[in-house]
Amino acid sequence: xxxxxxxxxxxxxxxxxxxxxxLFAVLFLRLFHLQITTAADYAKESEDNRIAxxxxxxxxxxxxxxxxxxxxRNRASYSIxxxxxxxxxxxxxxxxxxxxxxxxxxxSRRSASVRLKRDVDFQTVALVEERLRGDGFPLHVDIEPxxxxxxxxxxxxxxxxxxxxxxxxxxxxxxxxxxxxxxGKTGLEKVYEDSLRGVDGVSYVExxxxxxxxxxxxxxxxxxxxxxxxxxxxxxxxxxxxxxAQAMPDTLAGSVVAIDARTGAVLAMVSHPSFDPNVFVSYxxxxxxxxxxxxxxxxxxxxxxxxxxxxxxxxxxxxxVAALEAGITDTLSTFEACAGxxxxxxxxxxxxxxxxxxxxxxLDATASSCNIYFNHLALILGIETWHExxxxxxxxxxxxxxxxxxxxxxxxxxxxxxxxxxxxxxxxLMNLVIGQGYMLVTPLQVARYAAALxxxxxxxxxxxxxxxxxxxxxxxxxxxxxETVRLGMHRVVYGENGTGRRARVxxxxxxxxxxxxxxxxxxxxxxxxxxxxxxxxxxxxxVVVEDGGGxxxxxxxxxxxxxxxxxxxxxxxxxxxxxxxxxxPEPGS
Amino acid sequence: xxxxxxLSLLVAVGMTIIFGITMIYSAASGSTLWRSQAIxxxxxxxxxxxxxxxxxxxxxxxxxxxxxxxxxxxxxxxAFGTGEPARWLSLTPGGSxxxxxxxxxxxxxxxxxARFLGDRSSEQVVSPRAIIxxxxxxxxxxxxxxxxxxxxxxxxxxxxLIPMLYWAGMRPLHIFFLVAPLLSVVCSFEPLWxxxxxxxxxxxxxxxxxxxxxxxxxxxxxxxxxxxxxxAGLVTVYLWANFLLAYQKARVLTLLDPERDxxxxxxxxxxxxxxxxxxxxTGKGFLQGxxxxxxxxxxxxxxxxxxxxxxxxxxxGAVFVLALxxxxxxxxxxxxxxxxxxxxxxxxxxxxxxxxxxVFVNVGMTxxxxxxxxxxxxxxxxxxxxxxxxxxxxxxLLHIYAHxxxx
Numbered sequence: 001x002x003x004x005x006x007x008x009x010x011x012x013x014x015x016x017x018x019x020x021x022x023l024f025a026v027l028f029l030r031l032f033h034l035q036i037t038t039a040a041d042y043a044k045e046s047e048d049n050r051i052a053x054x055x056x057x058x059x060x061x062x063x064x065x066x067x068x069x070x071x072x073r074n075r076a077s078y079s080i081x082x083x084x085x086x087x088x089x090x091x092x093x094x095x096x097x098x099x100x101x102x103x104x105x106x107x108s109r110r111s112a113s114v115r116l117k118r119d120v121d122f123q124t125v126a127l128v129e130e131r132l133r134g135d136g137f138p139l140h141v142d143i144e145p146x147x148x149x150x151x152x153x154x155x156x157x158x159x160x161x162x163x164x165x166x167x168x169x170x171x172x173x174x175x176x177x178x179x180x181x182x183x184g185k186t187g188l189e190k191v192y193e194d195s196l197r198g199v200d201g202v203s204y205v206e207x208x209x210x211x212x213x214x215x216x217x218x219x220x221x222x223x224x225x226x227x228x229x230x231x232x233x234x235x236x237x238x239x240x241x242x243x244x245a246q247a248m249p250d251t252l253a254g255s256v257v258a259i260d261a262r263t264g265a266v267l268a269m270v271s272h273p274s275f276d277p278n279v280f281v282s283y284x285x286x287x288x289x290x291x292x293x294x295x296x297x298x299x300x301x302x303x304x305x306x307x308x309x310x311x312x313x314x315x316x317x318x319x320x321v322a323a324l325e326a327g328i329t330d331t332l333s334t335f336e337a338c339a340g341x342x343x344x345x346x347x348x349x350x351x352x353x354x355x356x357x358x359x360x361x362x363l364d365a366t367a368s369s370c371n372i373y374f375n376h377l378a379l380i381l382g383i384e385t386w387h388e389x390x391x392x393x394x395x396x397x398x399x400x401x402x403x404x405x406x407x408x409x410x411x412x413x414x415x416x417x418x419x420x421x422x423x424x425x426x427x428x429l430m431n432l433v434i435g436q437g438y439m440l441v442t443p444l445q446v447a448r449y450a451a452a453l454x455x456x457x458x459x460x461x462x463x464x465x466x467x468x469x470x471x472x473x474x475x476x477x478x479x480x481x482x483e484t485v486r487l488g489m490h491r492v493v494y495g496e497n498g499t500g501r502r503a504r505v506x507x508x509x510x511x512x513x514x515x516x517x518x519x520x521x522x523x524x525x526x527x528x529x530x531x532x533x534x535x536x537x538x539x540x541x542x543v544v545v546e547d548g549g550g551x552x553x554x555x556x557x558x559x560x561x562x563x564x565x566x567x568x569x570x571x572x573x574x575x576x577x578x579x580x581x582x583x584x585p586e587p588g589s
Numbered sequence: 590x591x592x593x594x595x596l597s598l599l600v601a602v603g604m605t606i607i608f609g610i611t612m613i614y615s616a617a618s619g620s621t622l623w624r625s626q627a628i629x630x631x632x633x634x635x636x637x638x639x640x641x642x643x644x645x646x647x648x649x650x651x652x653x654x655x656x657x658x659x660x661x662x663x664x665x666x667x668a669f670g671t672g673e674p675a676r677w678l679s680l681t682p683g684g685s686x687x688x689x690x691x692x693x694x695x696x697x698x699x700x701x702x703a704r705f706l707g708d709r710s711s712e713q714v715v716s717p718r719a720i721i722x723x724x725x726x727x728x729x730x731x732x733x734x735x736x737x738x739x740x741x742x743x744x745x746x747x748x749x750l751i752p753m754l755y756w757a758g759m760r761p762l763h764i765f766f767l768v769a770p771l772l773s774v775v776c777s778f779e780p781l782w783x784x785x786x787x788x789x790x791x792x793x794x795x796x797x798x799x800x801x802x803x804x805x806x807x808x809x810x811x812x813x814x815x816x817x818x819x820x821a822g823l824v825t826v827y828l829w830a831n832f833l834l835a836y837q838k839a840r841v842l843t844l845l846d847p848e849r850d851x852x853x854x855x856x857x858x859x860x861x862x863x864x865x866x867x868x869x870x871t872g873k874g875f876l877q878g879x880x881x882x883x884x885x886x887x888x889x890x891x892x893x894x895x896x897x898x899x900x901x902x903x904x905x906g907a908v909f910v911l912a913l914x915x916x917x918x919x920x921x922x923x924x925x926x927x928x929x930x931x932x933x934x935x936x937x938x939x940x941x942x943x944x945x946x947x948v949f950v951n952v953g954m955t956x957x958x959x960x961x962x963x964x965x966x967x968x969x970x971x972x973x974x975x976x977x978x979x980x981x982x983x984x985x986l987l988h989i990y991a992h993x994x995x996x
Contacts, residue, residue, distance in 0.1 A: 009756075009926040012756055013922055013926050016752055020918055023949045024915055024949075026953070026958060027953060028911060031907050034862065034865050035866060039866055039870070042866025043866070043869065046863050046866075046867035046880055046885075049860075049863065
């Protein structure tokens, strides 16, 4: 080599090699850290990348009536989701979807997968699957079960509806729910949410970066099958429910409640006007939902348990029971004569018969619903005794039906209640005893009251599902008293001057009591309570028609229709049972 | 005339290229990219061997002409470049055949530097005029390429400067003077050190000044270096705080911390780190990399081919690749000590430096110690221009080796 260029290259080579080795040492150490020291963490991240844990939703339990007619079921619903990317990519995908389906899409970019459109039709599903996905938009179609209520309006208030879990609810739901889940919002869907819901399962799926599925079951051993929700078989009888709904005047609001007088099992519960609960589970019916929520007739209100009404004359039997027990009167003796009006303090109370009923015994006073007669009784009874009997019949407290927390307790005012407001005068009692004044009841409370009047004072707990809750005997009322009151209610329907003659049903003996209550509305609320058959009460009914006018004219026929439906239903049942007995071959024959 | 080929270099390069084609087959499975790469490889190796037979003097004579031509092609890219961003020149109207002139210009720049420094003796090299000349030769292509913009490639033009100055005779201390202001910038860069930035900077200033004073014992040198270092650091702090716009800062910050934007810029680096880390000691197996085959890893067959190797072949495969590169670099530098002229020797060292820089920046990017730049991994990443350039470099090394005994 040329001595001129024979420089200290060997030394410089060592210098450069040291520098190169230092750089490579950095790479080597970092690789060692990644691939040896923390390899497990990255293996986990790599798995998280491609393995998605999927929730396998447990099928929600069905709700059926007592004859297994399906009232709430599940159907498939398709929703479109977006796999989140950059803000611009997301906007592009959403714009493409909007253009394809021709309607605006609202969304929020909170999680990795954004639900854009729920409950879309098959055409949209096809559009997304065939066209948009083909064009590379990161959209996908999810199938999820959606609740369906085949009888819609007819059972809306009982079954309730489901709705999307709200954020604040999700926080308190201890991880069982995810935001966007559907949960029971009202009615039995809400009350029995836990048992209807079941337990969700877990499955795994392997996906690539564009969320295309590569393996449906990468870990069959780690998967958990869902546990389906329990089905609910209600005490409700759809035939009676339907009859009750049809008997209600179409144009007027109100409620009908029919319960088994022995057990409290609810056979029918109608609240009018009603709404279609399917509107609330569907994502396509936003406008209809708004319309329902804003409707001034308040169709969402379950009037049977949340509607508060003055009970009118249906309540007079509380006074009757109290007076009989107090020995103020008996079955056949007449009492102070009705002159058409009565002055108590400064106020003159008038009877429904302006000319006066004359002298009446308890039975006739019940049958003709004489106000003045019961005013006279109340003057002797006093507010404390009357209030005590009202309480024993369960007024002023919730019945405990499994529709909590919708049920209202109503109001049974006592002396204190009035003192705290405008002060006590005996006139208040004159109003209370005929079911007016501050007295407020729910139709369900009144149905239970009717049952207790019919069955000798057994206070039942109304319920839709499960074993009948224990009943409670009203204390301190003699069988003779019950019999007298029952007889009075019989005369209401069958007596010459009975106000409830329109509740008569061929083939079954009905007892009842009408009411015509002055409420906040222009017209009176029409009331009728009944039980049947008279000898062995099986069904108790309460009917209220807002603005309905006279109870005997408007409400009594509705109660009659319900009892007729019950009778027909019983007959069908008998037939079915005897047919079954005939078909079953005798053992050994 | 019979020429002696450096078989060890040729075999190592051949192994690396074949290894690369194999990994491209996995990274872009389902496509025929590996076949195109094989064709490029065949042409490239043939070209490399052909270079050996070029007369020795020709390269030296043509150096400045080639350098000028290289600059012209870079200018042409700025004027007629295609691609997004525009880094290519179309050779055919449709653009089906296109080249990346910045790749070829790297070689011509190293040649120009080698000639410029080789024409001067060790003593002359340390003169300010020589150093300024060398810096200018590097800065022209850097300026042109950063206009494309392609920051990674631009910086790679500067990479051979320091090693070549060192090789040409510069003392390490002088090199330190040269890079001290750059170190000052790094040490004062707040996002890199966060709250510790003032401490790091102060420490650097004190230590560098003390060392210089102890080594040279000349107060005016120490003080002027102190002044230069301080101003470089303070200007950095000022520019960062007042000059950069928010989005520019965000881009820089994402380079340093990809987690800031996990779905955007940070995605590549996060997924690459996951791929390599999850490879573990022995890898998931050839064609079995889930990060690769499920497309979590972007640009798997080009910029992130090393991540594929790390994922599928694990630590062993990655270290094997590093060892191959270490051998190639050593071989390039070693050939530099055998060269028949200062020019040839400096050229070999310059080519070795470019290789080192590319390997360090690309592998460093995949494992998260260097920012994401578009620099390919030599011989392994898919791409004709890169492969051809690297083959030309190998051809020059083979040439220097073959002609080592000719004076």
